[in-house]
Amino acid sequence: MNARAGWVQEFWRIAVVVFLAWVIGSIFDQVGLLLLLALFGYTFRNLFNLQRLANWLGDPQAADIPIHFGLWGDIYSRIARVSARQAQREKRLKTLLNEYASSTSALPDAAVALDVSGRIRWFNDAASRLLALQPAKDIGQPLLNLFRSPELSALLSSKDYARSIKVSAPGQRDRKLEVRIAPYGEEQILLLAQDITDRLHQERVRKDFVANVSHELRTPLTVLSGFVENLQNDESLSDPRLVRPLDVMAQQAARMRQIVEDLLLLARLEGDSAPSQQENVDMGALLRSVADDCQSLSSGGPQVHCEINSQRGLLGDQKQLRSAVTNLVVNAVNHTPPDGSVTLVWDDRGNDAVLEVADTGEGIAAEHIPRLTERFYRVDAGRSRERGGTGLGLAIVKHVLNRHDAQLEIKSHLSHGSRFICRFPSSRLIA
Ligand code: ADP
Numbered sequence: 001m002n003a004r005a006g007w008v009q010e011f012w013r014i015a016v017v018v019f020l021a022w023v024i025g026s027i028f029d030q031v032g033l034l035l036l037l038a039l040f041g042y043t044f045r046n047l048f049n050l051q052r053l054a055n056w057l058g059d060p061q062a063a064d065i066p067i068h069f070g071l072w073g074d075i076y077s078r079i080a081r082v083s084a085r086q087a088q089r090e091k092r093l094k095t096l097l098n099e100y101a102s103s104t105s106a107l108p109d110a111a112v113a114l115d116v117s118g119r120i121r122w123f124n125d126a127a128s129r130l131l132a133l134q135p136a137k138d139i140g141q142p143l144l145n146l147f148r149s150p151e152l153s154a155l156l157s158s159k160d161y162a163r164s165i166k167v168s169a170p171g172q173r174d175r176k177l178e179v180r181i182a183p184y185g186e187e188q189i190l191l192l193a194q195d196i197t198d199r200l201h202q203e204r205v206r207k208d209f210v211a212n213v214s215h216e217l218r219t220p221l222t223v224l225s226g227f228v229e230n231l232q233n234d235e236s237l238s239d240p241r242l243v244r245p246l247d248v249m250a251q252q253a254a255r256m257r258q259i260v261e262d263l264l265l266l267a268r269l270e271g272d273s274a275p276s277q278q279e280n281v282d283m284g285a286l287l288r289s290v291a292d293d294c295q296s297l298s299s300g301g302p303q304v305h306c307e308i309n310s311q312r313g314l315l316g317d318q319k320q321l322r323s324a325v326t327n328l329v330v331n332a333v334n335h336t337p338p339d340g341s342v343t344l345v346w347d348d349r350g351n352d353a354v355l356e357v358a359d360t361g362e363g364i365a366a367e368h369i370p371r372l373t374e375r376f377y378r379v380d381a382g383r384s385r386e387r388g389g390t391g392l393g394l395a396i397v398k399h400v401l402n403r404h405d406a407q408l409e410i411k412s413h414l415s416h417g418s419r420f421i422c423r424f425p426s427s428r429l430i431a
Contacts, residue, residue, distance in 0.1 A: 116186075288306050324422075
């Protein structure tokens with residue numbers, strides 16, 4: 001029934017009641033009294049219906065509609081329709097919420113939703129397991145009260161969504177987590193933590209294996225090289241057929257020794273997270289000394305010169321920095337023709353410190369540049385071996401720079417030379 005029909009019915013109901021009261025009142029000559037009684041009865045009926053409506057609204061789903069006709073019936077059926085729709089929507093939302101909750105529970109990674117002030121709003125099952133959070137107790141608590149970690153605190157206040165940190169799980173020192181944050185909603189944060197204990201363990205096993213193999217190879221190689229050298233120097237072995245094989249053996253043994261030394265250096269660089277030494281390194285002197293060494297080693301090679309534009313020192317490990325610069329300069333000399341040049345630059349542009357090794361050599365094709373710092377990655381493996389390269393030089397440079405919080409940028413164009421730019425943060429500059 002539509003609302004208009006309900007109103008019309010109600011209007012006629014009032015008209016009939018008033019008319020009957022008037023007719024009966026006229027008969028008994030009591031029109032006023034009868035009209036008053038009629039209006040009182042009508043008001044009482046409405047009051048009664050209002051009371052019934054209030055009762056029924058308490059739980060509209062439980063009881064059937066008390067009145068099916070007239071304006072009241074209309075009101076009841078409209079409310080019933082709205083509440084049925086509401087109940088259906090609630091049911092749909094509940095199913096969706098349940099599905100969402102069970103799917104996030106199935107996630108192996110911990111997820112914790114935090115409000116603007118860093119209090120926990122929600123977390124999944126993995127968060128209970130990995131972060132030792134308790135559903136009944138910890139909702140509404142500041143996460144940093146339960147997961148005390150300076151690194152996590154710094155990450156949350158930095159709001160750096162691209163960064164991740166590696167921390168020990170709360171109360172479980174042996175369990176390592178990789179934690180990152182993501183923004184959601186209005187200034188809220190979703191914290192995601194992944195258990196990386198196994199991954200780190202496997203990485204350590206791999207590194208240890210490479211380091212152990214390299215270490216084990218060192219002694220036999222030294223012995224072999226020693227014997228080859230003795231044979232080369234032995235005057236009694238004058239057979240000319242032996243000269244070339246012995247030269248090749250000495251060369252290859254030296255190459256293997258160099259690979260073993262580079263692998264051991266890489267293992268050491270990967271081993272500890274902080275640089276072993278924190279000394280004031282005079283970069284100007286270091287660059288000049290490396291330039292001189294490389295110039296004298298490559299007689300007939302390109303000119304090597306230095307541009308020292310800053311007198312400021314660098315806080316770091318002298319030996320490691322020297323090894324990185326040497327690798328860069330040896331590469332530059334090896335890949336530059338004798339009429340070209342190699343320039344070593346030390347500068348503190350703006351706030352950052354810049355170390356650059358630039359050459360006017362053959363350059364590197366763009367597709368190789370992103371992979372150059374991978375171990376054993378070479379543009380031309382044959383030529384690299386011929387020149388005594390191990391394919392580990394730039395991997396060492398990258399690790400040394402990592403340990404000095406520096407970034408390596410490589411700019412190069414084929415036939416136009418290359419620039420290897422190392423940027424150190426201002427915090428490492430010494431006045
Ligand atoms: P390698 O022992 O072969 O020099 P590196 O890791 O030092 O190993 O370098 C990887 C590769 O990068 C080299 O094989 C070479 O192809 C390329 N490369 C490095 N430096 C330069 C440079 N200055 N000019 C051209 N190519 C270079």
